[in-house]
Amino acid sequence: MRRVRYERSGGPEVLFLEDVPVPEPGPGELLVRVEAVGVTLPVVRKVREDRDPIALGGEIAGAVVAVGEGVTGHAPGDRVTGLVFGPGYAEYALLLAAMASPVPDGASAVDAVALVRSGLVAYGALEAARPAPGESALVTAAASGVGHLALQLARLKGAGRVVAAVSEAGKADFVRGLGADEVITYDRAEWGEPVDYVLDAVGGDLLAPAVRALAPHGRLVAYSSGGGTVAAYDLLVGAKSVVGFQMALIARGRPELYEAWRRELWQLHASGDLRPAVHAEFPLDEAARAHRVIEARSNRGKVVLIP
Structure with missing residues (x-):
């Protein structure tokens, strides 16, 4: 599979695409075929400022293709969104089942990354x-x-x-x-x-x-x-x-509140009262362009990668 990585801090130019094996889900994890990735300012800042490289994680949405040991409530074929702490700028990503939320029928993966975490x-x-x-x-x-x-x-x-x-x-x-x-x-x-x-x-x-x-x-x-x-x-x-x-403190410490907020967001979206905007969608090999948009603060709404 393809994923984006970097080896030293700096601007968007340090990002590069590589081919790596598809990961296998461990206990409590979902393997997700990624359809959309939300690009966030905290990740962009870390690439530029942190001395030690981090995994390019963040908001993803896609379809579950495999589940790890001990996972209940999720199965291959389910469409989910959530926050990944490992590599997320990739064609496949590992998502903790506890961080996964369902994507309603009729909603796209882009809708999900534009709406849910943000x-x-x-x-x-x-x-x-x-x-x-x-x-x-x-x-x-x-x-x-x-x-x-x-x-x-x-x-x-x-x-x-x-x-x-x-x-x-x-x-x-x-x-x-x-x-x-x-x-x-x-x-x-x-x-x-x-x-x-x-x-x-x-x-x-x-x-x-x-x-x-x-x-x-x-x-x-x-x-x-x-x-x-x-x-x-x-x-x-x-x-x-x-x-x-x-x-993150709410997601870990108040999961019932996290879930109630998530449900209300989807209800507001379904009613048309809450309108997530997407500034641009970039292919995975143009992740540097996506980062430049965020760094320039020129976006109007969400910036999304499409693996």
């Missing part, structure tokens, strides 16, 4: 903000794979005003089409009227202006891998708060 992160970040009906929201990286879903979910959960923060003005029409009332770019000195909560997928230098954008008693949910620092005084003067959110 949607779960967006949903969980919104839940962590404890939104009340009528409150105002600001979503950073609002045109990203997660952000464009968070923007829609904030509205669906009753936000009275939704502000989309994006890297450049060319994304304004895209996020307005998904329900944003206002659009701001990161380089603005002021981000407009304060909001009750911020869902931040960027971190780094954007944390400080995101905190300033909060109204008194406002909440910022940080779910980015971009790091950053918040000054305690900036929280103190407005009685503001910051909470971190990580999807």
Whole structure:
């Protein structure tokens, strides 16, 4: 089978395609014939920044072709999606059965990688903000794979005003089409009227202006891998708060909640209320192009690899 790998950190140019044997599922694992792979910013960052190469894992969707010892509830032919921690940029991948979710009839593998993992992160970040009906929201990286879903979910959960923060003005029409009332770019000195909560997928230098954008008693949910620092005084003067959110903790520690969120996402998708957008689909041998799109922050929605 073909898979994408790299041997040293750097930009997209370090990725290469290789032929390797199809893996065999171990205990608790599914062997999946991969039909779609979601490209994420954390993986792109790790390729560029981490000293030691990692397996290019992430969101996959496809058909189960074999199951490992002890697996129940899954069988060859089932269509599933989930997060793989080993090699995922590949024609076949090993997925822990505990991380696998069914793909409903009528939904494509691309639908699944655009909706499920990104949607779960967006949903969980919104839940962590404890939104009340009528409150105002600001979503950073609002045109990203997660952000464009968070923007829609904030509205669906009753936000009275939704502000989309994006890297450049060319994304304004895209996020307005998904329900944003206002659009701001990161380089603005002021981000407009304060909001009750911020869902931040960027971190780094954007944390400080995101905190300033909060109204008194406002909440910022940080779910980015971009790091950053918040000054305690900036929280103190407005009685503001910051909470971190990580999807993996929910998947491992609250599987019943993970499953309930997943079901609701598919219901919202089936009803047409939640519209996952796909920026582009790239073949496996163009994984470097997919990474360049993410690095440039030029995507409007999800970037997907098709093995």
